[in-house]
Amino acid sequence: MSPKLSFLDLPSELRNAIYLHYVTVEKGYVFNFETGKLAALGSDGKMQPIDHALKFTCKTVAEEMMGLDLQVNSINFSTGYSDQWRVNAARFHNMQAYFNYAAVSMLQGPRPTSEDDDGDGNADQRDPRETQEENSIGEIVSNHVQDHGHGHDRHQEQEQEQDEDDDQDGDEEDDEDQDEDQDEDENSSEQVLLPTCCTDAIVEEVAQRYPDFKPILEIIMLGTDVTTQGRHFGLVPTFKRQAVLYTIELALQQELIPEDWQYEDYWDKPHISGFGRREYTQGKYRFSAAALAIRFLSRLPVGLRMHLRKIRLHEDSVSVAYPETHAQGLIKFCIENPKLRIERHLDLWRNVFQSLSCTDEVESFNFILEKSWITDTTDSDRGPGLWSLTLTDKVALWMMEALALLPLGMPKESFTLVLDGGEAPEKCSEIFQQIIQRDAAWQAAWEIVAANEFAEESFLNKRTHSCYRMDGFPEAMRCMENNLHGFIQCTFDLRPSIWDVEKETEKFRHLTLGQSHALPVDNQIFLQPPEPLPSWRDLLAENILPEFFGEQEIVEGEVDYDRYLEGSDDEETEDDESQPDVSDENYAKVMKQRDDLLMERLAQGFMFFNLADPASDSDSDSDSY
Template sequence: MLALSKSTHLGRIMQQETYPLLSGKFAGLRYRTMVHTRISNLAMPERASFFTLSRELRDIIYEFYLIVESGYIFDYRSGKFIAVGGKPIDLALAYTCKAAATELRGLPLCLNTLHFFTSSSESNRSLLGRFGTLTRIQTSIQDKLLQAARPCIDTQILDHVQAVYPQMLPVMHAIQQGFKTPRSLKGGTWGEVPSLYRQFVANTLKLISKRPEYLRELSHTVLYWMDPVLDDFVNMDQPWALPQETYVSTMCRILQRHSTYPDYSKRVEYRLSAASVAMSFLESLQATHRRNLQNTKLQIERRVNLWRNVWPARADEVVSMMNVRPTILRIDQLDTLRAEHVSLSQLSPWIMEALALPSLGMPAQAFTLVLDGNPTPEATSRVFEIAQRDAEWQTASMEAFPPQNVDHGSAGWGNMVANHSYVMRGFPEAIRGITENTSPLISCNFEPARDDKEKHLRKVRPTWTRRDWNAKWYTHKPRSFATEPPLPSWLDLRF
């Protein structure tokens, strides 16, 4: 869930001590303690009207009239905001006269928290399913195109990366040295924030693809078929764009994929994220209106449920499993959460994407991510111990094999990132901040464990080789997790 609010203003109104003010329609209205005389006792003109009240009083009435319990909820299907229970929002007062409309302008959105929820529907299931599959194919091809650029990586390319994406310079050096993109469970981003890594790859490919020598190199690889569509490919829109049927058709043409998607994908419930739903609302506004949107006190709270969103969100794994023969497929593969998936492919991207926002221009204290462990917070704490254990393993393995000259792309850096114990850059510090409740951007509504498991690793790590760290990383205890009531099974959550 994504919630937008101007909480400083609303909080001030709610916390003030109050007295009764009006009767009838506004019987529940309260007024500040500074008012000692009831309105009914005031001397009023014979032809008194609403607008004979002071502007201060009218503003208080507007606030009482407009503030909706639990705020406004955006209904993606209708494209409108509604109140709790699907009730329409009452704005009739704004239509009584021009004066009221003028004074009410902008107040509904200023006074109420705006809620955006993850959305899914049968009407867009096929579109979202195909878009997700094509996006994964696109990112896989991007990685291979960057690997194919190895002979073309020269000083000019490295200087460009150093200037625009300095944290990605070790990646370029690793590619120069012949390292392959570490796939496994990390999503192929070399332990970097996925969105930043994809942006870096797309930008670098635009630069390299203009070189004639790159096209010659490409003709000798399995991606030779990309030559006629390379310009279209490197200029494809970013994957966060809301999918439209025309754009998905364009993706199919460029990627040379059939316009339909396999039958088994129809069993998966694809969803639009709350952030995408919020974007759809903003894009529905006229461009002139969007340019004038301004709220320096805006606060964004992104609340992600770990059980219903983060941990079951393995649609790619579900699809791959459904593609095997029925004799091979075992139902418990889909009806369990494997411990090795907790951090690497599921939790770490959510956490590290949030922590990257300030570097992208997000104002301080404007955004928070809440890891929601309801309705089983105790079970959440137990699963979260896996993430804590993985963070400690990353710290310990980096101390055991410290990379030398990271900025110059030493082989040690490539080996470190390729090791299974390396989750993501900054992940141990992020988990520590969540555990100790010191993170400025991320909080949780469950109680993380606070015992120190790293002491054991300090004792055993001197005797371990890199191969040992890789193999023993998978010795999680427990090895898997089931849901607990009142949650349904993982199988029901995934389909």
């Protein structure tokens, strides 16, 4: 009688073939946001539990199959949304935005309080066409320097222009005509306040590590308020934030930051103006696919992480907290596992084209503008479609933040950014050729002209010019065009550029500063997605809950305390004559409620990213995912 053979008696080559067939899933694994676990993606597109039965037959089989499924199956992550987490996601974004604004404010120093400094802070959010009507384009550029950062809103500027005979304005004009040195001495407390946390030594030390940030520090040292500028000076936001934080770190080491600054509410209990307002909780606020991947990988034991071979991040919707920077959190995993390959797919229509352009450090995320576009039935000059004026800034932001990964340590072969045209690849090809590549050529032309014909213009004027998008953007576009399979790729046909930089440069040489600054505005268009995509309005509506469009009056009889939850330094609140008369007792109650909410929301915002105790997963490596 022949001996009875068992599975383990089969040759190892045959067993390995069986294992491979057993664990291979046609569409790979997908991360289930609700459960925090991986699932198999069936041929019908539905998630199914991963079959671990074979590896549980015995210890030998488990050891032989260890991590095999992670090697052969790609791991797919998409943007994560749930009713449970959407409010926390919104709060988390706004706290992040406020941190960035507060950090720059620390460099600036305490702002002087005056009757003139009562702007509502919305000047930078206005349609550039409106500001063009009120001032010439050249004045718009130069006023960035001349205003010395007072932060006046456009409405206030109009009032001042209409009231030229006002005595106070007359006095100010007379002061400006006096001797410069005397003017600086007598009016420095009113017009220019040098930051206490910036010294020449600190500026030089920061410049050694971040040379591109030196001109901005020099502007700050002159007393210009950079917190009110509507742009980021062309710097990649990641590098600007790093430079700001490094400057503050040096100032703290030298005890140059006043003690009371270090204990402001926005440091001890982070918040942002607008917490508690209804509009912050009625959007579909999502976590990026990259954020979910970081959370998952951080919880996965190192032994299993080393088996990973391919991760696909599907950024298929707008997400919170500067998602363009989130891939930075993946660098350490790529260094740890050189065999890991990560592709980050960006849905242009549902993500990039709708995302914040980051032209301001403190961008709120409340979908108010989107709602107004969707519900506006009038014949608005704004148009109902995708606005070309902000389009390139958004694309440039994602591209340049991806390229910023390389100097931060990302292995070049480990990561790829994929611009995905989705169901409208031809339209994306057209948009890139007619708008994105054009704007890249215009920036290159402006840089040449600015270095020659406008060499005497200030750094601020050159960088706030509307044709200057971001450092290195023209070069990045040329690199994409010349290497279609490089670090940044497209799923659509990226056609050769039809815009010749030399010809555009000659055109710029025949334009005044104001005329060249107006080019993007003069050539703006509004685009509609082609079929089978929904209309632009319907695409925007996908990110907003249905109840956002209904009538939502505040319950009668209740005091609207939202204004008090915004912060005690809210000038708009102080100037609003219609604010309710709240007793000291009620006000104290509201302020306590504000502090409690800030702490609660801070905890909830970070709760999503809490990591499990590594010891709790040590005994369950095989099924921890």
